[in-house]
Amino acid sequence: MGKLAIVGTVAFDAIETPFGKTDKILGGAGTFIGLAASNFNVDSAIISVVGGDFPQKYLDLMSNRNIDISGIEIVKDGKTFFWSGKYHNDMNSRDTLVTELNVLADFEPKVPENYRDADVVMLGNLHPLTQMSVLNQMTKKPKLVILDTMNFWMDCALEDLKNTIKHIDVITINDEEARQLTGEYSLVVAARKIHEMGPKYVVIKKGEHGALLFHDDNVFYAPALPLEEVFDPTGAGDTFAGGFAGYLTKTDDYSFENMKSAVIYGSTLASFSVEKFGTERMQNITDKDIYKRLEEFKSLTQFDIELA
Amino acid sequence: MGKLAIVGTVAFDAIETPFGKTDKILGGAGTFIGLAASNFNVDSAIISVVGGDFPQKYLDLMSNRNIDISGIEIVKDGKTFFWSGKYHNDMNSRDTLVTELNVLADFEPKVPENYRDADVVMLGNLHPLTQMSVLNQMTKKPKLVILDTMNFWMDCALEDLKNTIKHIDVITINDEEARQLTGEYSLVVAARKIHEMGPKYVVIKKGEHGALLFHDDNVFYAPALPLEEVFDPTGAGDTFAGGFAGYLTKTDDYSFENMKSAVIYGSTLASFSVEKFGTERMQNITDKDIYKRLEEFKSLTQFDIELA
Numbered sequence: 001m002g003k004l005a006i007v008g009t010v011a012f013d014a015i016e017t018p019f020g021k022t023d024k025i026l027g028g029a030g031t032f033i034g035l036a037a038s039n040f041n042v043d044s045a046i047i048s049v050v051g052g053d054f055p056q057k058y059l060d061l062m063s064n065r066n067i068d069i070s071g072i073e074i075v076k077d078g079k080t081f082f083w084s085g086k087y088h089n090d091m092n093s094r095d096t097l098v099t100e101l102n103v104l105a106d107f108e109p110k111v112p113e114n115y116r117d118a119d120v121v122m123l124g125n126l127h128p129l130t131q132m133s134v135l136n137q138m139t140k141k142p143k144l145v146i147l148d149t150m151n152f153w154m155d156c157a158l159e160d161l162k163n164t165i166k167h168i169d170v171i172t173i174n175d176e177e178a179r180q181l182t183g184e185y186s187l188v189v190a191a192r193k194i195h196e197m198g199p200k201y202v203v204i205k206k207g208e209h210g211a212l213l214f215h216d217d218n219v220f221y222a223p224a225l226p227l228e229e230v231f232d233p234t235g236a237g238d239t240f241a242g243g244f245a246g247y248l249t250k251t252d253d254y255s256f257e258n259m260k261s262a263v264i265y266g267s268t269l270a271s272f273s274v275e276k277f278g279t280e281r282m283q284n285i286t287d288k289d290i291y292k293r294l295e296e297f298k299s300l301t302q303f304d305i306e307l308a
Numbered sequence: 309m310g311k312l313a314i315v316g317t318v319a320f321d322a323i324e325t326p327f328g329k330t331d332k333i334l335g336g337a338g339t340f341i342g343l344a345a346s347n348f349n350v351d352s353a354i355i356s357v358v359g360g361d362f363p364q365k366y367l368d369l370m371s372n373r374n375i376d377i378s379g380i381e382i383v384k385d386g387k388t389f390f391w392s393g394k395y396h397n398d399m400n401s402r403d404t405l406v407t408e409l410n411v412l413a414d415f416e417p418k419v420p421e422n423y424r425d426a427d428v429v430m431l432g433n434l435h436p437l438t439q440m441s442v443l444n445q446m447t448k449k450p451k452l453v454i455l456d457t458m459n460f461w462m463d464c465a466l467e468d469l470k471n472t473i474k475h476i477d478v479i480t481i482n483d484e485e486a487r488q489l490t491g492e493y494s495l496v497v498a499a500r501k502i503h504e505m506g507p508k509y510v511v512i513k514k515g516e517h518g519a520l521l522f523h524d525d526n527v528f529y530a531p532a533l534p535l536e537e538v539f540d541p542t543g544a545g546d547t548f549a550g551g552f553a554g555y556l557t558k559t560d561d562y563s564f565e566n567m568k569s570a571v572i573y574g575s576t577l578a579s580f581s582v583e584k585f586g587t588e589r590m591q592n593i594t595d596k597d598i599y600k601r602l603e604e605f606k607s608l609t610q611f612d613i614e615l616a
Binding site: 189206209221223230301305 | 397398399493494495496497514517518520526527528529531534535536537538568569572573602606607608609610611612613
């Protein structure tokens with residue numbers, strides 16, 4: 001059983017979908033990653049920053065799931081990062097209505113002393129220099145560093161991003177971002193170019209179309225579970241990453257074979273996350289729920305053809 | 309070993325992609341279906357129509373693959389159906405440049421006497437009344453009827469289409485068409501509504517994102533093999549359908565479990581089809597090629613998670 005250090009936003013979200021809208025609720029990449037990973041009972045810490053307006057009950061919610069929150073800085077006279085978005089009818093695209101960086105603008109992550117030797121580091125979507133500063137605080141080379149990023153940093157901090165990803169093992173990125181980063185339309189070719197930038201493993205997320213894991217000449221594909229209804233996609237990608245990181249930390253096996261299982265666990269947890277607004281569903285998943293859905297993944301994808 | 313009756317166009321295509329362009333080459337849904345199914349050494353016949361301009365060598369090409377061409381009517385003073393299209397840079401969308409129906413305008417399919425008791429009938433994309441007229445010629449109820457269609461018939465012959473699909477077992481349709489036919493965005497809900505229209509099995513094709521097979525509450529998912537390069541997508545959907553139909557005809561097992569394998573075979577053959585212009589690649593596939601790619605499908609999708 002390893003230790004997992006997570007850096008990422010802890011935030012307020014306000015979300016509007018065709019099914020309804022929320023007030024300010026708990027959100028943020030770090031939050032989704034942490035909640036997903038907590039299903040594996042690993043030692044984990046979230047490194048983040050919030051304002052004085054951040055409710056204690058949200059911090060308690062994390063502590064109660066055995067997440068170390070000593071690395072979440074509280075800026076008493078500051079306000080918590082706030083994002084608001086509205087999804088279109090197809091749920092595949094959204095407009096950002098509000099982005100208030102607030103305390104995130106000056107965020108300097110401080111890894112708690114007892115997490116500077118973490119086995120796995122999960123760098124949630126943040127400025128690549130912020131992600132790098134976390135790696136620089138590690139006193140021992142982690143067994144695995146996973147980085148999530150987005151097109152925004154390719155637009156405004158491409159060189160910093162390229163420098164940071166030299167130092168990581170796994171990148172998670174969506175299909176359009178992989179194409180933007182490499183200038184290649186074919187995801188097979190894009191993944192190979194990203195390998196050459198540093199990461200030995202490339203996870204390309206395709207939303208409702210699943211995710212691909214690339215390593216050398218190997219490819220593994222995990223579909224998204226076909227759902228009757230996607231209620232709120234917010235945090236699905238972070239939940240996927242948290243499940244992926246949590247499973248690997250728990251099993252302490254960083255082989256390609258085991259990463260296949262990690263991808264399936266990531267997809268499984270993401271399929272729960274989208275069922276309710278924000279983190280609501282993630283707060284109430286049982287092991288039994290997870291096993292049931294893993295069985296669904298098996299019957300969705302496993303086949304038996306005898307080859308001559 | 310069963311008998312497979314295929315109705316569909318036999319045509320000339322002229323194709324332009326970012327990689328080059330062709331003169332008039334062999335094309336048509338019936339052609340792609342027939343070539344794909346011929347890999348399973350089943351007795352098959354193509355029912356279609358061509359003009360006097362259709363080269364004997366193309367007919368020989370089919371005969372040489374053991375396809376019965378006695379149901380391909382030759383209208384000596386007519387011209388063969390011609391389609392021309394240009395793919396965009398992403399290869400996911402295309403513009404139709406020319407559609408000349410020619411002899412197809414008056415096509416009245418005549419099922420050869422010895423195929424009126426076919427075990428499997430594959431109705432390629434044609435007017436739903438033309439598809440229905442094939443079913444009406446059958447002297448024995450087929451074990452399986454598969455129908456392919458497209459949005460064009462939903463726009464201009466919806467009632468005929470709805471009537472025809474009452475009489476079939478499997479429909480193959482792409483994701484946008486499934487949404488158009490049902491008015492439902494969720495493919496799970498769309499598939500259920502299509503079940504209610506008649507077909508017990510619904511195959512939803514998602515192009516580069518693979519295909520879903522629905523039956524009652526069961527779902528199976530076959531990804532498309534991630535390729536370095538898609539050279540020409542023309543005919544990929546028909547090749548998928550031909551592989552699906554050919555495998556089921558050969559195995560004479562129409563259970564959901566066996567249809568999973570049929571979907572994998574369909575995806576496998578489609579992954580070859582897109583590698584060269586038109587039918588070129590489909591004319592030169594060996595059993596060894598197919599087995600090798602089936603192994604790639606296995607390693608792409610199969611995982612082993614021990615559940616507690």
